[in-house]
Amino acid sequence: MSGHAGHGISRRALLGGTAGAGLMATFPLAAGGLAAARSGDRDRLRIHAREDWNARPPRQPAQLLDHAPDRIIIHHTATPNTKDFSLEQAYRLSRIIQRFHMEEWGWDDIGEQLTISRGGHVMEGRNRTLSAIRAGRHVLGAQLRGHNHHTIGIENEGTYSNAPVPAQLWSSLVDTCAWLCDVYDLDPSQAIRAHRDFGDTDCPGDALYDRLPELRSEVARRLRGTNEHIIWPIPRPVTKSLSAQRLVPPQTRPES
Numbered sequence: 001m002s003g004h005a006g007h008g009i010s011r012r013a014l015l016g017g018t019a020g021a022g023l024m025a026t027f028p029l030a031a032g033g034l035a036a037a038r039s040g041d042r043d044r045l046r047i048h049a050r051e052d053w054n055a056r057p058p059r060q061p062a063q064l065l066d067h068a069p070d071r072i073i074i075h076h077t078a079t080p081n082t083k084d085f086s087l088e089q090a091y092r093l094s095r096i097i098q099r100f101h102m103e104e105w106g107w108d109d110i111g112e113q114l115t116i117s118r119g120g121h122v123m124e125g126r127n128r129t130l131s132a133i134r135a136g137r138h139v140l141g142a143q144l145r146g147h148n149h150h151t152i153g154i155e156n157e158g159t160y161s162n163a164p165v166p167a168q169l170w171s172s173l174v175d176t177c178a179w180l181c182d183v184y185d186l187d188p189s190q191a192i193r194a195h196r197d198f199g200d201t202d203c204p205g206d207a208l209y210d211r212l213p214e215l216r217s218e219v220a221r222r223l224r225g226t227n228e229h230i231i232w233p234i235p236r237p238v239t240k241s242l243s244a245q246r247l248v249p250p251q252t253r254p255e256s
C-alpha cells in the first residue's frame with residue numbers, strides 16, 4: 001500500500017466507487033519491449049493506460065526524472081480480496097485509488113506507477129508513467145516515502161497477509177517485472193523489493209512477501225529465455241545519477 005503503514009483504502013472508499021464504463025482500448029507498448037516480457041506465441045503484456053480507466057487529470061504533471069529507477073517496489077493495496085477478476089473491476093480499482101490519494105491525502109495524483117488487479121489486468125498509475133518507461137526514464141511517484149526518486153511501485157490488488165495470490169495476478173506481476181528489468185537493465189535479484197524492506201509496514205503481506213524470491217527467479221528466467229530474439233527499441237537510461245533527488249513538490253500531506 002502506498003501510504004500510511006498498515007492502512008489500506010477504506011472500505012467506504014472502496015464500496016463507494018463509481019462503476020463507470022471503462023474504455024476497452026489498451027495502450028500499445030513497443031513490440032520489442034513487450035515481447036521481452038513474454039516469449040514465443042504467448043500473449044504480449046498489455047498495460048491499460050490512464051485513458052482506459054478514465055483517470056482524472058492530475059493537479060500538476062508528474063516530475064520526469066532523467067534516470068532509471070534502481071528498485072521495483074512490490075505493494076499490496078490492502079483492499080478486499082475480491083472475486084471479481086473483470087477488467088471493469090480493474091479500472092474501478094484504479095479510479096478508487098486515485099480518488100483516495102487525491103481527495104483523502106491531497107496528493108497530486110494516484111501515487112503508484114503501476115497497478116495490477118487480482119484478475120491480472122495491468123494499469124498505468126501516475127501520469128506520464130508509460131511514456132517515461134518507454135524512454136528509459138523515471139516518473140516521480142508517491143509510493144515509498146524517502147525513496148520515490150529511485151523506486152518504481154507496483155500496487156497489487158488485495159490483502160496478502162495469508163490469502164494466496166491469484167494465478168492471474170502472479171503471472172502479470174512476473175511479466176511486468178520482467179518488462180521493467182528489461183527496459184531499465186535491472187538485475188531482478190537486486191531490484192525487486194518489498195515495501196516492508198524500506199519501512200515499518202506489513203505491506204505486501206506475508207503471503208506475497210514470501211514469494212518474492214520466487215518472483216525474482218521467475219523474472220530472471222524470463223529474461224534469460226528471451227534475450228536471444230529480442231530487439232530493444234527502448235533507449236537505455238541516460239544516467240543513473242541521483243541528481244534529481246529532493247524534487248518532491250510540497251504537498252498538503254507528504255506523499256509517501
Ligand SMILES: [Zn+2]
Pocket residue numbers: 001002003074075076195201203204
Ligand atoms: Zn505498500
